[in-house]
Amino acid sequence: MAENYMKDSNxxxxxxxxxxxxxxxxxxxxxxRFYKFVKAVVNWAGGRESQGSRELQKKIDTSFLALHIYDxxxxxxSEEYYDKLKHEILVEFEKLIEYExxxx
Numbered sequence: 001m002a003e004n005y006m007k008d009s010n011x012x013x014x015x016x017x018x019x020x021x022x023x024x025x026x027x028x029x030x031x032x033r034f035y036k037f038v039k040a041v042v043n044w045a046g047g048r049e050s051q052g053s054r055e056l057q058k059k060i061d062t063s064f065l066a067l068h069i070y071d072x073x074x075x076x077x078s079e080e081y082y083d084k085l086k087h088e089i090l091v092e093f094e095k096l097i098e099y100e101x102x103x104x
Contacts, residue, residue: 002061014040038096
């Protein structure tokens with residue numbers, strides 16, 4: 001079973017900084033806050049440079065993020081909008097994690 005990266009204080013700090021912003025993805029600053037959150041997760045996972053490539057040492061399970069998204073938004077939006085928002089966040093998160101874990 002994967003470890004819960006959301007329990008890490010640094011990851012949680014960046015998550016809160018992003019999630020509590022005025023908007024989530026509408027402004028370039030929103031994206032920057034989101035990217036910093038993703039970088040904190042990658043750093044938690046032990047991403048390391050090795051001969052020009054980065055390797056994650058721990059598995060990053062998106063279900064932990066999904067649970068926090070639920071806690072943050074399920075009662076603030078309609079079910080339809082919440083599902084759309086959750087999907088957008090998780091897809092972006094997974095894309096960035098895959099990018100960070102790509103060898104070149």
